[in-house]
Amino acid sequence: MNASPPNVGAAKLRIEDLRDPVLTDAQRAALAHAERHPADLTVDAVLARARTITGLDDFGSDDFVERLRVWLDEIRLDPNRTALAGRIMFDLCVKYAANRLRITGLLARHPKIHDQEIVAPLFITGLPRTGTTHLVNLLAADTRFRSLPLWEADQPVPDRGEGPGVDGVDPRYVRCDRAWQRMRAGNPYLAAWHPMNPDSIHEDIELWANDFAGYNIEWIFQMAPRWREHYLAHDQTSHYRYLKTVLKVLQWYRPGERWLLKCPQHLENLGPLMEVFPDATVVMTHRDPVGAVQSAATMRAYGSRTAYRRFDVAEILEYWTDLMERLLRAGVDDRHLVPEGRILDVYFDRFMADTMGTVEQVYRHAGMELTERARAEIIAYVDAHPRDKHGSMTYDLRADFGITPERLRDRFAFYLRQHPVPVEVR
Template identity: 35%
Template sequence: MIMTKAFHPYRPTAIAILNGVGRALGWRANLTPDNLIASARKRTGLVDFGEDDFRPALDQLCSSAIQDANMHPFGRWIFRKRLLDMLATRLRVQDLITQHPEILDLPIEPPLVIAGLQRTGTTMLHRLLAADPATRALASWEAVNPMPHPKEEPGNPQWRIKQARTAEKGLKYLAPEFFSIHPVEATAPEEDVLLMEYSFLSQVPQATLHLPLYSAWLSKQDMRPAYAYLKVLLQVLQWQRPGQRWVLKTPAHLENLDVLLAVFPNARIIQTHRDPQRTTASFSSMLAHGFGVFSDQVDAPRIARDWLAINANMVEAAWQVRQQHPQAFMDVSYYDLMKDPMTQVERIYAFAGITLSDEARAAMEASRQVNKQNRHGKHNYTLEEFGLSREEVERSYATYRERFNIPHE
């Protein structure tokens, strides 16, 4: 039997006091969909959401959050605020498109899509490719606020950047160790799964909250509405800040690559690989710290085991799509990327038929100096801390390791 250490979420004194007062007063932020929708309409002064295909997903998410998530009062407030922000954004996006329908005609050139499991070098590679001046990546401040602030001057998003920096500081305050696992920086490239969250069809909620009902429901859904809305948001962002081509990145794409290729034909997908023994331990730690932001009760072994199954299913789903679209994929080893990143960039550009300019090369070299590994501190973790054995992880990924000849680290 594996002995695990209990995971105790970090809780700043001020937040602990706030939670204690909230519990004593019986305060609970309202998470009912009707209240959220009414509040979003009141905040924006807008009523038209356009297509309402998001509503079933919102209903399921709210129901599961109310029933199962066991959030502390402050965590529940954060969650409500995020849902309300997303609904307000949908209203404002619809209003913008009504005024500028030409936005939906903007072409999204075949994007580069980084789709490897978590902790396989995807963040490093994403930031490297995003350094190319000809490349358009989602910035963290855009993920938080895709739409301009009403008082924002065109081309001057300083209000949104300031808001994202405040959110960055807030996360550091609530979970200081999180940044040594995955840096979340206001002006840095961020995962486009955060844009998919605006459809309420994404892995983001289940990566931060205990949502068994929502997770089971999500696993059976047609994800085309999520990717269709992802495209709309990319067009809205491109209308604001043009770019020659997009580079997207999120492990979540692995389970929906067939839908991604249907919405973005000719996308070029880069799948990164690393020893699952290392990625599983690291990601399990990241999940536990993320859950700890919202709840005082974090069952780290259960979370780790749930996501071991999710991730094993994702790489298998990706393999099935690869059999149908082999020309769309290339592989990058984490170890080759760490050893000689620019050689891997050259391979990717050749695969995608892109010329690697001297300007791009220089920008990428400069990015490497800024985005160094462990610059936010070294993160230590073991599988055993999360109730997992090496044998269990190896069984889950045996076929995946063999297919891609992934070495033991």
């Protein structure tokens, strides 16, 4: 059976077929195409393709190969995965391997890039759906900040000889926009849930991916238990050093006064973050964690219709509840690793009630002046980006997952004692 895409202009969007999916024409076509053109999920195939695309062959340190193999095995060794999941994994790994080649090649040609200094970066962290995206986009409207738009995160280093077209648009921007349109075709709810247009400020986890690190593939592929086991068994400090190197590359291309970055995964890596960025300021967002879990689990369950041949929504809910609990426990236990005076708590309800007041608080905490120009830039962004422009998602834990919000909230009692946020999901 086919289904038409939802009315994305509607004020409220609800996924009615979460447990019993009805595929859209675009989803069925993508699955069929992947079955006809299965990917070769081997390290050699990925690296060969990346070399062909870039004309380069130096990946730098080869420690990433082990992690790349785990990523590929996550799909290759699971008979329940679809050919489309394999195709997406292969293409992503090729993209990140090619980026790694470009970054290594640029550093070899311009070694003074290593002398760039990353001064007092501002890191925003918190669970998904707690206001991190809105806050980082607001602050990034201040042109003094050096932020990370998706089109740059997607390919930090252009191909040699590649520059803006006759229209002045960077080809990387064009490619990123095409990818965004493909993603929207595969998931018609995505624009309402988490827009990924080229100009949107993206998570620095995308830069980690060029080192085959971070929780990116868990997000993209719904669950990744093999990778999670590997990730949790290893210290992440080296990947923060790699992140810093890529930030130097991006800063060399386009300087800014101060880096502005965000990613939920910083919650469980405050130690490595502060070791590599000792003068960083951390902004931590807070909201009812049940809302974060139900949002993540719902959208991961929706994505499972093309990633798995069969899936269990209860398993997906448990996976993402566990992941969110782990992030919050680390954020509570390790916040002392951030020096006193350099961590700021932002509560979602207060943020929504007084947006500019929250922005002013962040500037004060970061030791920056909120100039009249910066204020005008932020207000202009707010006016141009109304909330729920593409509609808003509605969720139902009871109907979709067979669990009450109260029972799920019990998992987060340790967090709510520290941060008694208002209950939003009832």
